[in-house]
Amino acid sequence: GNSVTQMEGPVTLSEEAFLTINCTYTATGYPSLFWYVQYPGEGLQLLLKATKADDKGSNKGFEATYRKETTSFHLEKGSVQVSDSAVYFCALSDRPQGAQKLVFGQGTRLTINP
Amino acid sequence: EAGVAQSPRYKIIEKRQSVAFWCNPISGHATLYWYQQILGQGPKLLIQFQNNGVVDDSQLPKDRFSAERLKGVDSTLKIQPAKLEDSAVYLCASSLAGGGGDTQYFGPGTRLTVL
Numbered sequence: 001g002n003s004v005t006q007m008e009g010p011v012t013l014s015e016e017a018f019l020t021i022n023c024t025y026t027a028t029g030y031p032s033l034f035w036y037v038q039y040p041g042e043g044l045q046l047l048l049k050a051t052k053a054d055d056k057g058s059n060k061g062f063e064a065t066y067r068k069e070t071t072s073f074h075l076e077k078g079s080v081q082v083s084d085s086a087v088y089f090c091a092l093s094d095r096p097q098g099a100q101k102l103v104f105g106q107g108t109r110l111t112i113n114p
Numbered sequence: 115e116a117g118v119a120q121s122p123r124y125k126i127i128e129k130r131q132s133v134a135f136w137c138n139p140i141s142g143h144a145t146l147y148w149y150q151q152i153l154g155q156g157p158k159l160l161i162q163f164q165n166n167g168v169v170d171d172s173q174l175p176k177d178r179f180s181a182e183r184l185k186g187v188d189s190t191l192k193i194q195p196a197k198l199e200d201s202a203v204y205l206c207a208s209s210l211a212g213g214g215g216d217t218q219y220f221g222p223g224t225r226l227t228v229l
Contacts, residue, residue, distance in 0.1 A: 004156070036220075043118070044157070044205065044220040089156050100145075100209065100216050101170060104156025 002027045002094045006105035009087075013080055014113050021075040021108050023064075023090035031092040033057075033066050033073040034102070038087045047075075047088070082112045116140065118221035120206050126227045132194035135224045139187070139208030145169075146183055147218060148191050149205040157205055163189065193226075201228045 007022040025031065035047040035057070048057030053068035062077045073090060090105040119138040127133050139146050144165050149157035160179065161171040165186040174181070178197070183189040193200055203223040209216040 043222045044207075046217050046219075049217075091156070100218070101159055101162065102157075102218065104158070106154065106156050 002031070002092060002103050004090050004092055004103055004105035006088075006090050006108050009108040010111060011108060012111045012113065015082055016079045017112075019075070019077040019080045019084075019110070021088055021090075021110070023073045023075065023105060025071050025073065025090075025092050027071075027092055027094055029094065030068075031094045032100075033064070034091040034093070035062070035064055035073070035075050036089040036091060036104075038089070038107075040086070044089065080110075080112050082114050085110060085112045118206055118208055118219055120204075120221040120224055122224055123222065124225050124227075126229065127196055128229050129198055130195040132192065133196055133226060134190050134192045135204050135206075135226075137189045137191070137206030137221060139189070139206070140219055143208035143210055143219075144186070145209045145211065145216070146189050147207040147209075148181055148189070149207065151203040151205055151223070153202070160191070196226075196228045198228050201226055 003026045005024050032051045034049045036044045037047045038044050048059040050057040050066040056065045064073050064075045087107045087109045089107045091102045093100045121136050146163045148160045151157040160174045161181045162169045163183040166183045181191045203225050205223045206221045207218040209218045
């Protein structure tokens with residue numbers, strides 16, 4: 001079946017460091033890919049998405065590129081801030097048409113120290 | 115614009131008791147989802163509604179879980195009887211139409227502890 005595997009956490013970085021959170025997927029067909037973020041005490045919110053191969057999603061300084069050849073969608077940010085501390089979830093939607101069904105990875109907890 | 119509302123935020127019950135959660139989606143959103151998020155895992159879809167019809171309930175443990183969405187707006191998720199392994203955060207989400215590139219908006223969740 002379809003699945004998403006994320007980099008094990010927790011990840012701890014200093015402010016202004018470079019961030020990479022790895023995400024790989026297994027799916028039949030051509031899924032849409034998403035990164036969701038959960039800040040402390042808040043609900044999940046969409047960070048960025050890409051719907052086809054080679055698309056790059058970006059938001060709030062974060063980027064991720066849909067790589068079909070490596071079945072990956074790694075999240076990157078050039079300079080992290082304390083406010084980026086959160087849990088990050090990679091997800092895929094295996095129904096490009098019709099009702100969307102999200103399959104999530106296990107999440108990666110990120111802590112940024114000042 | 116108001117977000118997805120859920121209540122209660124926290125619930126503690128003993129095993130074999132019953133419990134119900136309520137969700138009010140964003141106004142105008144046709145699609146509503148219930149997810150179960152066990153500690154340390156990503157959310158898992160339990161059931162998906164399109165208006166007041168069920169689209170996908172393949173991962174809903176139907177012997178103890180039930181859900182309804184009357185009039186295509188609010189929804190309730192019920193567990194009866196609860197088991198220890200049902201301890202989790204129950205998330206409600208909604209989207210405009212449910213299509214492949216549609217954005218799902220999540221509520222804050224209900225944290226259930228079964229003792």
